[in-house]
Amino acid sequence: MKLLIKLLIVIVSFLGIIDASFLSYEKLTGHIPPCTVGFQCDTVLTSKWSILFGVPLPLYGLAFYGFTFVIAVLHFLEIDHISIDAKRKLHTADLQLILAMFGICFSLYLVSIMGLVLHAWCLYCLLSALCCLTLFVLNVMQWHMQKKICVCSASSPKTVIFSWLYAHIAKPLFFMIDAEVVHIAMTRVGAFLGRFALSQQLTRWMFFYGDKQLATKVDGIVFPNPVGLAAGFDYEGRLGSILPSVGFGFHTIGTVTYRSYEGNEPPRLGRFPDSKALLVNKGFKSEGAPAIIDRLKGKKFAIPTGISIGSTNAVYATLNDQIDDIVKCFKLFEASTVKHAYYELNISCPNTQGGQPFTTPQRLNALLTKLKNLHIKRPVYIKMPIDLSQKETNSLLQIASAYSFIKGVIFGNLTKDHSNPDVAKHDRDRWNQVKGNLSGKPTWNRSNALIAFTKKKYGKRFTIIGTGGIFTPEDAQTKLELGADLVQLITGMIYEGPQLIGEINRHFSKVAGNNLKK
Numbered sequence: 001m002k003l004l005i006k007l008l009i010v011i012v013s014f015l016g017i018i019d020a021s022f023l024s025y026e027k028l029t030g031h032i033p034p035c036t037v038g039f040q041c042d043t044v045l046t047s048k049w050s051i052l053f054g055v056p057l058p059l060y061g062l063a064f065y066g067f068t069f070v071i072a073v074l075h076f077l078e079i080d081h082i083s084i085d086a087k088r089k090l091h092t093a094d095l096q097l098i099l100a101m102f103g104i105c106f107s108l109y110l111v112s113i114m115g116l117v118l119h120a121w122c123l124y125c126l127l128s129a130l131c132c133l134t135l136f137v138l139n140v141m142q143w144h145m146q147k148k149i150c151v152c153s154a155s156s157p158k159t160v161i162f163s164w165l166y167a168h169i170a171k172p173l174f175f176m177i178d179a180e181v182v183h184i185a186m187t188r189v190g191a192f193l194g195r196f197a198l199s200q201q202l203t204r205w206m207f208f209y210g211d212k213q214l215a216t217k218v219d220g221i222v223f224p225n226p227v228g229l230a231a232g233f234d235y236e237g238r239l240g241s242i243l244p245s246v247g248f249g250f251h252t253i254g255t256v257t258y259r260s261y262e263g264n265e266p267p268r269l270g271r272f273p274d275s276k277a278l279l280v281n282k283g284f285k286s287e288g289a290p291a292i293i294d295r296l297k298g299k300k301f302a303i304p305t306g307i308s309i310g311s312t313n314a315v316y317a318t319l320n321d322q323i324d325d326i327v328k329c330f331k332l333f334e335a336s337t338v339k340h341a342y343y344e345l346n347i348s349c350p351n352t353q354g355g356q357p358f359t360t361p362q363r364l365n366a367l368l369t370k371l372k373n374l375h376i377k378r379p380v381y382i383k384m385p386i387d388l389s390q391k392e393t394n395s396l397l398q399i400a401s402a403y404s405f406i407k408g409v410i411f412g413n414l415t416k417d418h419s420n421p422d423v424a425k426h427d428r429d430r431w432n433q434v435k436g437n438l439s440g441k442p443t444w445n446r447s448n449a450l451i452a453f454t455k456k457k458y459g460k461r462f463t464i465i466g467t468g469g470i471f472t473p474e475d476a477q478t479k480l481e482l483g484a485d486l487v488q489l490i491t492g493m494i495y496e497g498p499q500l501i502g503e504i505n506r507h508f509s510k511v512a513g514n515n516l517k518k
């Protein structure tokens with residue numbers, strides 16, 4: 001099949017050469033080629049639109065098909081790349097797809113000119129448009145089969161296109177700009193798109209994958225699918241209207257703190273691409289609970305939405321003061337009209353400057369004792385650290401299991417362990433010179449080990465949310481198989497693109513859906 005597609009691309013680009021050569025010859029010799037009844041080749045070929053920058057359009061077509069043909073032949077002969085220099089090479093399959101996309105866009109433009117401006121059709125130009133369309137479809141099929149980009153067994157051609165566009169256009173562009181600037185800009189774009197039904201629908205068309213079978217009931221909450229946006233991306237609660245269209249099944253806002261904090265000194269975000277990680281040094285940047293509640297109160301959420309709460313980044317005189325800060329934040333949300341479905345209790349933020357994390361049994365117990373008095377009705381999930389040993393983690397789980405309002409745990413937060421073997425060597429050197437902690441692949445193994453341990457030791461006592469290093473549908477499936485009930489991600493979406501969410505759901509729908517709680 002692969003060989004047949006390669007061959008068809010060669011043949012169709014050759015047909016394009018014949019068509020464009022004939023038109024070029026006729027144009028240059030001043031003839032109008034014979035035209036069947038119903039077509040108006042002369043109107044089109046003698047119009048001002050048939051010349052671009054002084055050059056007849058058929059010549060552009062000839063160059064385009066000629067180049068496409070050469071690349072297609074190289075690809076057919078299994079020459080999979082052309083070296084530009086010692087380090088850089090162009091993959092022939094990539095080049096083909098770029099050319100095909102360019103061809104389809106230009107064809108669309110020319111067909112619109114014929115239909116909308118000239119109201120006349122040229123048979124040979126339509127043949128060329130058909131060649132471009134065929135080349136485009138064949139190239140997408142080729143990409144789909146080669147699985148060159150974040151693809152699973154069930155990728156749709158639309159997703160393949162968006163994966164490709166993200167990997168080759170959007171991501172290189174984003175990665176040239178400061179990470180926090182991109183984050184802020186994307187949040188604004190997302191908030192804007194969420195304001196209108198039309199842009200919501202367009203986003204849905206681009207990314208969404210839905211299947212009723214993916215619905216899962218956890219702690220009394222019905223999640224339309226098990227894939228959530230983890231805490232830290234929408235820390236101000238601005239994206240609730242667009243995330244369902246992207247395909248998320250739930251979403252956590254925050255971490256929100258009782259008082260506002262402008263964040264650590266920049267840079268607050270960075271990228272470690274070789275380790276497939278992000279460097280996070282926000283230190284609980286938050287507008288503060290009252291401002292967030294003001295934004296969210298009375299709003300309807302289309303998917304279950306949680307609030308992640310942590311202690312304000314400040315210096316506290318005593319442990320009780322720090323606990324009091326968290327308790328006040330919970331109280332504000334409990335008393336508000338915000339329609340959130342659950343809480344995350346962030347005990348593990350590794351980059352705050354003042355208060356200590358609640359990652360010792362004594363401190364956690366003191367915090368949970370106070371929270372218990374609030375009689376919180378919604379489920380509370382503890383966001384766990386991932387750098388503790390199994391024994392240390394177990395001692396925290398034992399404390400948590402004694403409190404019935406703690407329904408589950410999330411594994412886990414960022415890694416702050418500079419000896420983490422999943423960080424690339426030169427990234428480690430860079431990391432040693434900057435503040436912050438890592439998300440993404442360096443959290444993958446540890447998160448998985450702790451999910452598996454907790455499931456084995458505590459069975460159904462805890463709902464488990466698997467977070468950390470999900471970059472493909474198969475990664476998400478692994479977390480479910482190890483014992484997670486739901487999964488969350490951020491970094492995978494930033495590295496692979498927003499179509500990843502639909503991809504995971506499509507995969508679950510086809511392969512892994514049986515693991516879901518009903």
Ligand SMILES: Cc1cc2nc3c(=O)[nH]c(=O)nc-3n(C[C@H](O)[C@H](O)[C@H](O)COP(=O)(O)O)c2cc1C
Binds near residue numbers: 280439440468488489
């Ligand atoms: C930019 C960024 C900000 C984050 N901020 C928070 C936060 O405020 N609260 C929290 O509980 N986790 C936060 N996290 C951790 C994520 O929720 C998640 O646990 C971690 O990134 C691992 O998942 P990932 O590999 O899919 O990103 C943040 C992560 C990133 C990348």
